[in-house]
Amino acid sequence: MFRQMFEEKYMRFPGGRSKALTFSYDDGVKADVRLVEIFNKNGVKGTFNLNSLLFDCPSWHGRMDEEETYLTFCNRQHEVALHGARHIFLNKVPLPEAVNELVQNRLYLENKFQRIVRGMAYAYNAYNGEILNILPQLGIVYARTTHATHGFGMPENFLEWNPTCHHTDPELPALAQKFASDAPENELKNREPWLMYIWGHSYEFDDDGNWRIIEDVCGLLGNREDIWYATNGEIYDYVSAYRSLVFSIDGELAYNPSAIPVWLEIRGKVYKIAPAQTICFEKD
Ligand SMILES: [Zn+2]
Numbered sequence: 001m002f003r004q005m006f007e008e009k010y011m012r013f014p015g016g017r018s019k020a021l022t023f024s025y026d027d028g029v030k031a032d033v034r035l036v037e038i039f040n041k042n043g044v045k046g047t048f049n050l051n052s053l054l055f056d057c058p059s060w061h062g063r064m065d066e067e068e069t070y071l072t073f074c075n076r077q078h079e080v081a082l083h084g085a086r087h088i089f090l091n092k093v094p095l096p097e098a099v100n101e102l103v104q105n106r107l108y109l110e111n112k113f114q115r116i117v118r119g120m121a122y123a124y125n126a127y128n129g130e131i132l133n134i135l136p137q138l139g140i141v142y143a144r145t146t147h148a149t150h151g152f153g154m155p156e157n158f159l160e161w162n163p164t165c166h167h168t169d170p171e172l173p174a175l176a177q178k179f180a181s182d183a184p185e186n187e188l189k190n191r192e193p194w195l196m197y198i199w200g201h202s203y204e205f206d207d208d209g210n211w212r213i214i215e216d217v218c219g220l221l222g223n224r225e226d227i228w229y230a231t232n233g234e235i236y237d238y239v240s241a242y243r244s245l246v247f248s249i250d251g252e253l254a255y256n257p258s259a260i261p262v263w264l265e266i267r268g269k270v271y272k273i274a275p276a277q278t279i280c281f282e283k284d
Pocket residue numbers: 026027083087123124
C-alpha cells in the first residue's frame with residue numbers, strides 16, 4: 001500500500017467519530033414540543049431558531065407564547081438561536097434596523113435563557129453582503145441558509161451555513177440511508193468527516209400530516225455509537241477548535257491551544273489531542 005495515501009489530516013468528531021448529525025427548526029411553534037420529544041427519544045440534538053417579539057401571534061403557524069417557549073427550551077437539551085426579533089427580511093430594511101432586529105433578539109434570548117447565543121437562521125433566507133459583514137460585529141458566528149447541498153461537507157463559511165436538505169426533500173431518504181450505512185473511512189482519499197444537517201419547521205409535520213418523515217429519520221440515525229449528535233453551536237465550537245490546531249512545518253507535531261479536546265486522523269490512526277497538549281504523530 002502506498003503510504004502517502006494516508007499522509008493527509010482529517011478532522012474527526014468527539015470520540016474519534018467520523019459522522020455528525022444536527023437539526024435546525026425555525027419559528028418557535030407549538031409543534032416543537034412534539035419534535036423535541038422525538039429528538040430526545042432518539043438521542044439526537046437540534047437548534048431552535050426563535051423570534052422574540054411574536055409571542056402573541058398563535059394564528060401564525062401555532063407560535064408558542066413566551067411561557068411555552070421558555071418551558072420547551074429552558075432545560076438546555078437543545079440550542080436556542082436567533083431568527084430575528086420580528087421575522088423580517090433583513091435585506092429589506094435599513095442596516096441599522098437590521099442590526100437592532102438581531103441585537104434585540106440576542107439580548108432577549110440570552111437574558112431569558114441565561115446562555116450565550118451566537119447562532120442564527122436567516123428568516124426567509126434573506127441576507128446580503130451588508131448583513132454578512134455586520135454579523136461578526138454582533139458576535140454572531142454562524143447563520144443557516146435554506147440552500148440544500150445534498151451533501152455531507154462542512155461549511156466553508158459558517159455565516160452561510162448551507163444545510164444538507166429540508167425534511168421534505170425527495171432526496172432525504174436516500175441521503176439518510178447512505179449516511180447510516182456508509183462512512184468516510186470507506187474512502188481511500190476523500191476521508192473528510194460527514195455532517196448531515198436537516199432543517200425545517202415543525203408545523204409542517206402537522207400541516208402535511210407527515211410526522212413519519214422525522215420519526216423515520218431519527219429512528220434510522222439516532223441512538224448510534226458511530227454518530228456524534230450535536231447542536232449547530234456545538235458543531236461550530238468543535239470545528240473552530242479543530243481549525244485552531246497549530247502544526248509544525250513538517251506536519252508531525254500538533255498543538256491544541258483550545259479549551260476542548262479534538263480528534264484527528266492521519267495514516268489511518270485517530271489521535272485525541274487534549275487542551276494545551278502537543279502530540280507527535282507516529283510515523284507508521
Ligand atoms: Zn422562519
